[in-house]
Amino acid sequence: MAVTLNDTLTVKREFKTPHYDFGMPYWEATRQKKLVIQYCKTAKKFQHFPRPVSIYTGRRRDIEWREVSGKGKVFSYTIAHRGTPPFHGAEPYAIASVTLDEGVNVIAGMVHCKAEDLKVGMKVKAYWHPLDSGEHLLMWQPDKDAK
Amino acid sequence: MSLRDNAIVAYAETKVMKKSDRDVWVLMGEILESLLDKTGFESKEIDGLVMSGLTGTGGASMFWAQSTADMLGLEVGFCEQVHTGGCSAAGAVARAAAAIDAGMCEVAVCMFADTHVREHNGRNDRNYRRDWTDPYGLLGPPGAFGLLQRGYDAKYGVDLRALGKLAVTQRNHAIMNENACEELRVPITIEDYLNSRMIADPIRLLDCVMLADGAAGLILTSQKRAKEKGIKKYVIPLGYAERTNFLGGEGLVDVTRSGHEVAAKKALATAGWNIKDVRSFHPYDDFLIALVIQLEAFGFCKPGEGMAFVRDTDLSYKGTLPLNTGGGQISAGQAACSSHNLIEAVRQLMGEAGQRQVKDTTNALVTGIGWINYGRNWGTSAALCLVPNQ
Numbered sequence: 001m002a003v004t005l006n007d008t009l010t011v012k013r014e015f016k017t018p019h020y021d022f023g024m025p026y027w028e029a030t031r032q033k034k035l036v037i038q039y040c041k042t043a044k045k046f047q048h049f050p051r052p053v054s055i056y057t058g059r060r061r062d063i064e065w066r067e068v069s070g071k072g073k074v075f076s077y078t079i080a081h082r083g084t085p086p087f088h089g090a091e092p093y094a095i096a097s098v099t100l101d102e103g104v105n106v107i108a109g110m111v112h113c114k115a116e117d118l119k120v121g122m123k124v125k126a127y128w129h130p131l132d133s134g135e136h137l138l139m140w141q142p143d144k145d146a147k
Numbered sequence: 148m149s150l151r152d153n154a155i156v157a158y159a160e161t162k163v164m165k166k167s168d169r170d171v172w173v174l175m176g177e178i179l180e181s182l183l184d185k186t187g188f189e190s191k192e193i194d195g196l197v198m199s200g201l202t203g204t205g206g207a208s209m210f211w212a213q214s215t216a217d218m219l220g221l222e223v224g225f226c227e228q229v230h231t232g233g234c235s236a237a238g239a240v241a242r243a244a245a246a247i248d249a250g251m252c253e254v255a256v257c258m259f260a261d262t263h264v265r266e267h268n269g270r271n272d273r274n275y276r277r278d279w280t281d282p283y284g285l286l287g288p289p290g291a292f293g294l295l296q297r298g299y300d301a302k303y304g305v306d307l308r309a310l311g312k313l314a315v316t317q318r319n320h321a322i323m324n325e326n327a328c329e330e331l332r333v334p335i336t337i338e339d340y341l342n343s344r345m346i347a348d349p350i351r352l353l354d355c356v357m358l359a360d361g362a363a364g365l366i367l368t369s370q371k372r373a374k375e376k377g378i379k380k381y382v383i384p385l386g387y388a389e390r391t392n393f394l395g396g397e398g399l400v401d402v403t404r405s406g407h408e409v410a411a412k413k414a415l416a417t418a419g420w421n422i423k424d425v426r427s428f429h430p431y432d433d434f435l436i437a438l439v440i441q442l443e444a445f446g447f448c449k450p451g452e453g454m455a456f457v458r459d460t461d462l463s464y465k466g467t468l469p470l471n472t473g474g475g476q477i478s479a480g481q482a483a484c485s486s487h488n489l490i491e492a493v494r495q496l497m498g499e500a501g502q503r504q505v506k507d508t509t510n511a512l513v514t515g516i517g518w519i520n521y522g523r524n525w526g527t528s529a530a531l532c533l534v535p536n537q
Contacts, residue, residue: 049279078293079348087284109283120301
């Protein structure tokens with residue numbers, strides 16, 4: 001059954017509350033379409049979503065932010081046939097949990113992808129959707145150049 | 148004093164309603180009345196109140212348990228609102244027992260009442276969702292379980308007919324349960340499951356619970372006090388454990404693994420059970436795939452063998468491993484703060500389950516699943532081992 005997926009780019013994104021302050025380096029970097037994520041200097045591992053401390057050590061001082069490639073593989077995905085209220089009428093659309101090359105899973109909407117092409121293990125890269133704030137929303141798109 | 152020195156001396160339950168025709172406190176009043184009548188306790192003897200915090204009607208109130216004590220005229224030495232989501236019912240039993248052990252109260256009412264369809268007073272969760280999943284339209288639990296089930300499928304393979312068998316087995320139990328939501332007491336087939344519409348592909352409508360209204364409750368006291376009161380029949384909590392934020396200190400977690408790995412092992416060890424000893428299983432069911440993952444995590448079968456286990460096992464009330472004999476939440480309706488499976492296990496061990504009564508009431512195992520975390524499975528996992536006193 002062929003399903004045409006909606007890229008949901010016309011859906012208005014509204015953040016009713018400010019971003020958590022401890023995640024602001026992420027949002028600031030999206031203004032330049034850069035993906036930065038938290039890295040624990042002691043554990044030498046990445047973590048996502050942003051936390052107020054390293055989840056590996058419990059220490060705030062262990063956290064630094066590192067820019068990453070924004071490339072990875074689909075770990076899992078779901079196709080929403082019933083959206084949340086802002087997405088009503090935009091269904092069906094896909095949301096993927098992607099394992100970055102750096103070893104963390106990042107959940108985001110999928111664009112430029114046909115339902116029949118969407119597979120666990122498929123290579124994807126970042127797609128930056130502009131927001132009114134000047135920030136960009138990270139989304140995933142197929143990485144056709146990936147080997 | 149320890150957990151097993153306590154006794155669940157009575158249970159009470161309203162019928163599950165698609166939408167309640169009565170106020171939530173009227174339902175609680177009915178539960179209280181029934182619990183007092185069954186045990187012979189007077190309301191003045193109740194000195195503990197443990198409420199589930201998993202409530203849409205009361206959830207926005209920081210003072211839900213205190214307001215309820217006020218409404219019901221209960222003066223208590225222990226007043227508690229449990230906030231472990233769908234683990235709050237089993238967790239309430241453990242907390243009430245712990246409070247009795249600690250001398251904070253002697254006779255505790257565990258109250259599970261919600262009319263979130265009739266009157267939902269909103270919620271204001273502060274968590275990862277506002278920045279990290281809401282902007283993508285990920286629909287709460289169905290969306291999260293969509294990611295979870297697809298992850299399970301990629302690792303082990305999903306047998307949709309096995310999930311369909313679970314749906315049908317639980318539905319047949321609900322049809323035999325006159326307290327189940329009436330709208331759900333209609334037969335379904337595996338084909339009905341397969342053909343039900345997609346909500347969050349691969350999650351179908353018949354994978355999901357339906358919100359409903361209703362109330363339930365228990366009275367816990369020490370076995371000593373129960374005997375003094377002349378109560379002949381009660382249920383003993385033999386082992387309990389819960390785990391919140393399993394592998395929370397890891398960056399990348401296998402979604403097919405849950406805190407039940409830890410909670411099951413600890414609860415079973417406390418009870419002195421081998422998993423093969425379990426005579427009926429009452430696992431938390433918000434989505435069918437959760438049943439399969441729990442069968443694996445508790446050790447009824449190995450990881451990845453849950454689908455085959457479901458195919459090969461008679462899970463009906465008269466089968467080798469009776470499962471959610473009241474219909475589970477998926478077929479009875481998600482009401483009464485998700486306490487349905489706990490109440491059913493107590494009823495079975497008291498031998499009061501009527502036409503769906505299991506033959507072997509040696510013991511029962513109840514579980515909880517609470518909250519949804521980011522790209523993992525669930526936030527809290529609970530396990531409660533129960534035996535009858537006789």
